[in-house]
Amino acid sequence: MSAERAATDNTAAGLPGLWQGFSATLYRDCRLRFRRRSELANPLIFFALVVTLFPLGLSPDSTLLAEIAPGLLWVAALLAVLLSLDGLFRDDFDDGTLEQLLLAPQPAGVLVLAKIVAHWLTTGLPLALLSPLLAVMLALPGHSMGVLMLTLLVGSATLSLIGAIGAALTVGLRRGGVLLSLLILPLYAPVLIFGAGIVRLAVEGAVVTPWLALMGAMLALSLLAAPWAAGAALKLSLDG
Amino acid sequence: MAFDSLTDFWAMNGYAAYVWPAFIVVLGALVAFALVSVIEQRRLLRHVSALERREARRPGRSATATVEETS
Amino acid sequence: MWPIIHKLGSPKWFYTMSGRWLPFLWGIGAILITIGSLWGLAFAPADYQQGDSFRILYVHVPAAILAQSCFAMMALCSVIFLVWRIKLADMAAGAAAPFGAAMTFSALFSGAIWGVPTWGTWWVWDARLTSMLLLLFIYLGIMALRGAFASRDGGARAAAILTLVGVINLPIIKYSVVWWNTLHQGATFSLTEKPAMPASMWLPLLLMVIGFYLIFAAVTVARTRNEIIRRQPSARWVRALAQGERNGL
Numbered sequence: 118m119s120a121e122r123a124a125t126d127n128t129a130a131g132l133p134g135l136w137q138g139f140s141a142t143l144y145r146d147c148r149l150r151f152r153r154r155s156e157l158a159n160p161l162i163f164f165a166l167v168v169t170l171f172p173l174g175l176s177p178d179s180t181l182l183a184e185i186a187p188g189l190l191w192v193a194a195l196l197a198v199l200l201s202l203d204g205l206f207r208d209d210f211d212d213g214t215l216e217q218l219l220l221a222p223q224p225a226g227v228l229v230l231a232k233i234v235a236h237w238l239t240t241g242l243p244l245a246l247l248s249p250l251l252a253v254m255l256a257l258p259g260h261s262m263g264v265l266m267l268t269l270l271v272g273s274a275t276l277s278l279i280g281a282i283g284a285a286l287t288v289g290l291r292r293g294g295v296l297l298s299l300l301i302l303p304l305y306a307p308v309l310i311f312g313a314g315i316v317r318l319a320v321e322g323a324v325v326t327p328w329l330a331l332m333g334a335m336l337a338l339s340l341l342a343a344p345w346a347a348g349a350a351l352k353l354s355l356d357g
Numbered sequence: 358m359a360f361d362s363l364t365d366f367w368a369m370n371g372y373a374a375y376v377w378p379a380f381i382v383v384l385g386a387l388v389a390f391a392l393v394s395v396i397e398q399r400r401l402l403r404h405v406s407a408l409e410r411r412e413a414r415r416p417g418r419s420a421t422a423t424v425e426e427t428s
Numbered sequence: 429m430w431p432i433i434h435k436l437g438s439p440k441w442f443y444t445m446s447g448r449w450l451p452f453l454w455g456i457g458a459i460l461i462t463i464g465s466l467w468g469l470a471f472a473p474a475d476y477q478q479g480d481s482f483r484i485l486y487v488h489v490p491a492a493i494l495a496q497s498c499f500a501m502m503a504l505c506s507v508i509f510l511v512w513r514i515k516l517a518d519m520a521a522g523a524a525a526p527f528g529a530a531m532t533f534s535a536l537f538s539g540a541i542w543g544v545p546t547w548g549t550w551w552v553w554d555a556r557l558t559s560m561l562l563l564l565f566i567y568l569g570i571m572a573l574r575g576a577f578a579s580r581d582g583g584a585r586a587a588a589i590l591t592l593v594g595v596i597n598l599p600i601i602k603y604s605v606v607w608w609n610t611l612h613q614g615a616t617f618s619l620t621e622k623p624a625m626p627a628s629m630w631l632p633l634l635l636m637v638i639g640f641y642l643i644f645a646a647v648t649v650a651r652t653r654n655e656i657i658r659r660q661p662s663a664r665w666v667r668a669l670a671q672g673e674r675n676g677l
Contacts, residue, residue, distance in 0.1 A: 279593075282589070282590075282593055286573060286586045286589065286590060287573075287576075289577075289582070290576050290577070293576070296569075296572055296573065296576055299565070299568065299569045299572055300569040300572075300573060300590060302565070303562045303563075303565040303566045303569065303597075303601070304566075304593065304594070304597050304601075306562050306601055306604065306605070307597070307600045307601050307603075307604035307605075310604040310605065310607070310608040311604055311607075314607065314608055314611050317611070318611075335600065338596075338600075342593075342596060346589055346592070346593055349510075349585075349589055350586065350589050353582055353585040353586055353589070354582070354586075356579075356581075356582060358470055358471055359470065359471055359472060359473050359474055360470065366469075366470055369480045369481075369483070370474070370479060370480045371479075371480075372479060372480045372481040372483075372545060375481050375484060375541050375542065375544060375545055376469070376480060376481060376483050376484055378541055379484040379487055379488065379537070379538040379541045379542065380465065380469070380484075380486075380487050382534060382537050382538065383487035383488075383490075383491050383534040383537075383538055384461070384465065384487065386530045386531070386533075386534050387461070387640070387643050387647075390526075390527055390530065390643075390647045391454065391643070391646070391647065391650075394647060394650035394651050394654060395650065397651075397654045398650065398653065398654050398657070401654055401657040401658060401661075402657065402669065402670045402673045403670075404661065405657060405661045405666055405667065405669075405670035406667075406670040406671060406673075408661055408662070409667055409670065409671075
């Protein structure tokens with residue numbers, strides 16, 4: 118509350134307010150990410166590669182593939198998001214931008230949220246858009262494509278939010294990558310369970326709206342809690 | 358006693374291979390924690406007195422500077 | 429309010445006070461567990477379905493309860509540490525984490541062993557076992573994160589934040605795993621589901637659970653005391669303590 122008031126005071130004093138801080142950070146992060154096109158494509162290529170490996174490892178039998186497709190696509194997307202997490206704060210931490218960001222008059226949570234949104238726009242969203250293509254290759258029934266994309270859209274946003282906490286906690290550590298996955302993967306379990314489970318239900322033709330609503334609830338909860346936790350974690354990473 | 362004989366008790370009526378390992382591992386974990394924490398305390402206190410003696414021998418150089426103080 | 433919190437947070441005060449309780453915690457805990465084990469192993473009647481293999485319950489259930497209680501206690505300590513900056517709370521959380529992980533592993537191990545005579549297999553992706561496994565990973569993550577920081581305060585704050593994130597997540601994990609389990613219609617009957625246990629069966633279990641709690645308290649207090657010495661070996665009262673110990677021995 119007091120932070121919000123401070124931000125409105127800032128506006129009165131001619132300083133950037135909450136929304137300006139948020140949009141400026143979002144714009145900056147998106148621009149930085151789009152400037153490095155090859156890095157932008159990496160999670161997508163990884164996603165496609167993992168999905169390609171499974172038919173090679175298991176069998177090209179389309180009935181088997183259709184059966185495991187929901188879980189497989191979800192696990193592959195989850196790992197792709199996980200791999201991209203380390204870069205969420207790393208560059209800004211190394212060049213000192215992060216320190217400046219946390220000195221800004223806006224509460225850290227809002228600015229962190231902007232960075233998370235930028236991360237999702239460049240990983241989760243493209244992954245969700247790419248998923249039907251790979252789903253076709255895995256012989257997932259056509260009527261469940263929409264649900265697959267929807268769960269990935271909502272779910273990957275949750276993944277980005279939860280993952281930001283882990284990325285913020287490990288950004289100050291020299292070899293934080295493996296530790297990051299150890300911290301984050303158990304917390305990803307519910308998202309994976311619901312995401313893959315809902316697609317399975319959709320394949321069977323069941324009603325999925327209540328479960329989709331639950332996924333939305335998970336997104337709302339992490340939207341409330343994760344930016345602040347990640348902000349606090351960033352502060353301690355900068356202190357240490 | 359729920360068993361007819363001591364042999365039956367040790368054999369757990371055929372379930373010995375399951376019951377005893379479970380008890381040994383779980384209760385063993387408790388005992389291990391108890392032992393380790395007691396041994397650790399002895400070791401730490403010995404370490405503290407060793408530190409003190411070392412300081413007493415060299416009064417000019419205090420080790421206090423290297424050890425952080427916590428509130 | 430403030431003087432009490434600061435007194436409670438004073439390591440010296442805690443050390444002297446806990447020194448008085450500690451022998452009782454160890455002693456009563458050990459007695460209760462001994463009685464409970466003997467009672468449960470030898471005198472409680474065998475289960476009419478599972479026979480004598482059900483006796484694993486007397487270590488499995490307390491371990492599972494402690495695994496969760498320990499996390500709750502760590503979360504409480506983390507809040508106290510993050511809000512009031514009381515270092516003692518962080519020491520207690522750090523002291524409890526390995527014990528919680530050990531209890532989680534114990535519960536998984538005894539559950540897996542119990543599964544052999546009951547389900548005919550070591551591992552079933554049952555809702556309880558699966559959420560326990562995830563809990564174990566969270567414990568390991570918290571311990572690894574604390575150890576990865578070079579500065580003690582950084583590690584403490586990171587572990588506290590992760591503990592709180594974990595405690596929000598645990599109910600969600602539990603719920604989602606149960607939902608997932610019904611979705612796949614795996615083993616639906618559970619290990620501990622008993623229609624009205626007779627007193628001769630649940631009394632020893634009660635003793636075991638109380639005994640486990642006391643040992644948990646004793647282990648946490650003892651490890652916290654060790655951590656206090658480790659962090660301030662040059663404090664005057666710690667010196668005096670070491671001297672007294674040496675003269676006493």
